Amino acid sequence: RYNMQYNQYNQLISYDEINVSGLSESFWNSLIGDNGYGNIGGLIFSSFDVIASQFHLEADMDSMVGTLNGLFGSGNWEVCTLSSRENIGYNGRNQMTEYTEESWQFGEVDVEVPILDENGEVIVDPVTGEILTRSGKQKLNVRNYTVWMNAEYDGKGRLTSYDQYSISSTNLGIDKFKSYVNRLKTLGVTIPLREAGVVMNYTFFRGGIYNRAGRQIGFHETNGMIGSYFEDGILKEINSVSIRERIASYTSYNAIGQLLSYQEKNTGPTGAESYTWQLDAAYDYRGRVVSYTQENTSSDGRVSRTRVTDQVYNRLGQVLSYHDETLHFNADGDIKYKTITDRRNTIYNAFGQALFYDEISKTLDGRNALTQSDYSTYRVPEDIEASLYWLNGEDVVFTEYGSYNNEDVIIDFIVNERSEDGTILSYIKKMYKDDGERGDLLACEIVKNTEFDDFGSPLVQKRLLVSGAEFLQMDLSLIDWENIESLAVEGKGKTTIQVPTDLHKTFLEDWGKLNAIEVADLVIYNQTGEKTEYIITQYDEEGRPSAYKEKTLDANGNLILQNAFEVKYNSEGNVDKLYKREGTEGDFIELDEIAVRDIASKLQDEYKFLSSDNLKA
Numbered sequence: 001r002y003n004m005q006y007n008q009y010n011q012l013i014s015y016d017e018i019n020v021s022g023l024s025e026s027f028w029n030s031l032i033g034d035n036g037y038g039n040i041g042g043l044i045f046s047s048f049d050v051i052a053s054q055f056h057l058e059a060d061m062d063s064m065v066g067t068l069n070g071l072f073g074s075g076n077w078e079v080c081t082l083s084s085r086e087n088i089g090y091n092g093r094n095q096m097t098e099y100t101e102e103s104w105q106f107g108e109v110d111v112e113v114p115i116l117d118e119n120g121e122v123i124v125d126p127v128t129g130e131i132l133t134r135s136g137k138q139k140l141n142v143r144n145y146t147v148w149m150n151a152e153y154d155g156k157g158r159l160t161s162y163d164q165y166s167i168s169s170t171n172l173g174i175d176k177f178k179s180y181v182n183r184l185k186t187l188g189v190t191i192p193l194r195e196a197g198v199v200m201n202y203t204f205f206r207g208g209i210y211n212r213a214g215r216q217i218g219f220h221e222t223n224g225m226i227g228s229y230f231e232d233g234i235l236k237e238i239n240s241v242s243i244r245e246r247i248a249s250y251t252s253y254n255a256i257g258q259l260l261s262y263q264e265k266n267t268g269p270t271g272a273e274s275y276t277w278q279l280d281a282a283y284d285y286r287g288r289v290v291s292y293t294q295e296n297t298s299s300d301g302r303v304s305r306t307r308v309t310d311q312v313y314n315r316l317g318q319v320l321s322y323h324d325e326t327l328h329f330n331a332d333g334d335i336k337y338k339t340i341t342d343r344r345n346t347i348y349n350a351f352g353q354a355l356f357y358d359e360i361s362k363t364l365d366g367r368n369a370l371t372q373s374d375y376s377t378y379r380v381p382e383d384i385e386a387s388l389y390w391l392n393g394e395d396v397v398f399t400e401y402g403s404y405n406n407e408d409v410i411i412d413f414i415v416n417e418r419s420e421d422g423t424i425l426s427y428i429k430k431m432y433k434d435d436g437e438r439g440d441l442l443a444c445e446i447v448k449n450t451e452f453d454d455f456g457s458p459l460v461q462k463r464l465l466v467s468g469a470e471f472l473q474m475d476l477s478l479i480d481w482e483n484i485e486s487l488a489v490e491g492k493g494k495t496t497i498q499v500p501t502d503l504h505k506t507f508l509e510d511w512g513k514l515n516a517i518e519v520a521d522l523v524i525y526n527q528t529g530e531k532t533e534y535i536i537t538q539y540d541e542e543g544r545p546s547a548y549k550e551k552t553l554d555a556n557g558n559l560i561l562q563n564a565f566e567v568k569y570n571s572e573g574n575v576d577k578l579y580k581r582e583g584t585e586g587d588f589i590e591l592d593e594i595a596v597r598d599i600a601s602k603l604q605d606e607y608k609f610l611s612s613d614n615l616k617a
């Protein structure tokens with residue numbers, strides 16, 4: 001941050017700021033060395049004056065990219081953000097009430113791009129359902145302008161209202177954006193200016209309410225877009241608005257200030273009102289939501305109740321996958337159906353927008369009868385969509401064209417057996433002579449997947465190739481799989497199956513790292529900064545912890561000691577016996593009644609840890 005300007009009252013009224021993100025590991029290693037020591041000041045801060053003098057919103061981007069490449073190394077940085085905040089205003093209590101900010105993001109980021117066929121549809125592995133991707137680069141050159149104004153505060157200095165307007169060069173183009181911003185700076189803004197081809201986003205925030213701890217529990221917020229845009233040369237107007245009101249009496253936080261539950265009233269463009277009630281939010285050790293329950297009530301009285309669990313994030317804090325179970329009720333409160341959805345493989349662009357993902361979903365009615373087969377949906381930019389249907393029986397799930405014994409063939413892939421979670425255990429490849437349609441059945445290959453990775457993709461298979469005539473006489477249940485050779489998916493044998501993509505391998509690496517981290521279910525801190533973590537390792541049939549670890553760490557996070565416990569409960573659900581093992585090896589020793597009573601008093605009575613309704617805390 002530089003060019004900081006102050007008024008006669010020593011209040012900051014403007015500044016410029018540079019932020020460079022995506023610095024590579026190789027850059028940091030070269031900077032500080034493998035041993036963690038290095039002359040950071042000599043290498044970086046000596047160049048600061050050069051950056052501050054050369055980098056500004058009207059500078060040439062190529063020259064700035066060259067400077068960054070010289071400083072960090074080409075390919076060792078991703079996105080540079082320049083921002084200039086001006087016209088910072090204050091009230092009589094020295095509280096900020098307004099500012100304008102222009103920002104510019106530019107750079108190049110690594111992205112995974114879906115491979116599309118000649119029809120513009122996603123290509124997927126017919127066996128695993130994995131989206132096939134290739135590595136690519138996405139260039140950024142985006143400008144934003146924001147006006148923040150009319151801020152008001154309560155008697156304790158907490159923000160209660162403000163107005164915000166913003167436009168982006170993605171809607172205007174950079175040259176027109178610059179011209180429009182100059183007009184805004186000259187004329188000011190109270191409502192969005194109406195000019196052809198300009199769309200402005202706005203937010204009106206009102207009624208901020210806080211609890212005793214200073215945490216926001218209620219507000220009234222209006223969000224909208226107003227303006228016009230060109231579509232196929234035709235000017236179209238847009239004036240969209242939505243209102244949400246967070247109801248203070250339903251907002252609560254956990255002991256460390258994380259939002260636990262809230263209820264919101266939503267009003268759409270037509271005036272229809274709906275309600276959202278979210279509760280039971282649970283967080284991981286990085287403060288990211290991993291599960292929650294949400295109930296939605298539509299304007300016509302229909303209700304849905306959703307339980308989201310197992311949210312997995314990438315290193316940027318974006319959700320990659322989750323498990324969703326939703327119950328749908330009619331206006332009378334009767335259950336109509338249930339949907340179970342597993343979202344996987346979400347991929348984002350440099351703006352954090354989800355480019356595409358795939359979902360495996362099934363729908364059941366109120367009697368738990370399957371009403372819709374499992375399916376996987378792939379969503380990609382510009383509404384390009386392709387669907388794979390994992391159907392039962394002889395229904396074809398995927399068709400491709402190939403060759404067999406020097407003849408053109410049509411190949412149907414048919415799922416023969418799946419596990420309860422949808423993993424394909426075996427499938428059949430039927431190869432028909434291509435006569436413009438399916439001709440004679442020439443051959444069939446029956447494939448049995450025997451080993452899988454964490455995402456359900458096969459690692460090892462067994463394959464049996466037979467003629468079409470033989471297949472028609474076969475009983476698949478009588479195949480002697482024990483005496484058929486196992487083949488690695490990577491390509492050994494006469495049939496080549498698509499190997500996992502680089503993206504998939506990255507998922508596996510991140511998944512392995514996530515699984516290697518033990519996320520505590522309960523953390524207790526003492527006044528010296530030490531903490532004790534309790535990690536559940538096994539549950540009994542009643543959903544109570546039957547085994548857990550106890551780890552004590554110093555203020556720097558270093559492990560001091562570790563114990564393991566096994567728990568037995570009596571018929572009333574109270575802790576009856578405890579068995580303890582010190583360290584990671586050795587036998588478990590039964591604790592005496594006094595020790596059991598002390599531990600149960602803390603972990604069962606006080607913290608509800610040793611119970612079926614334990615919550616991460």
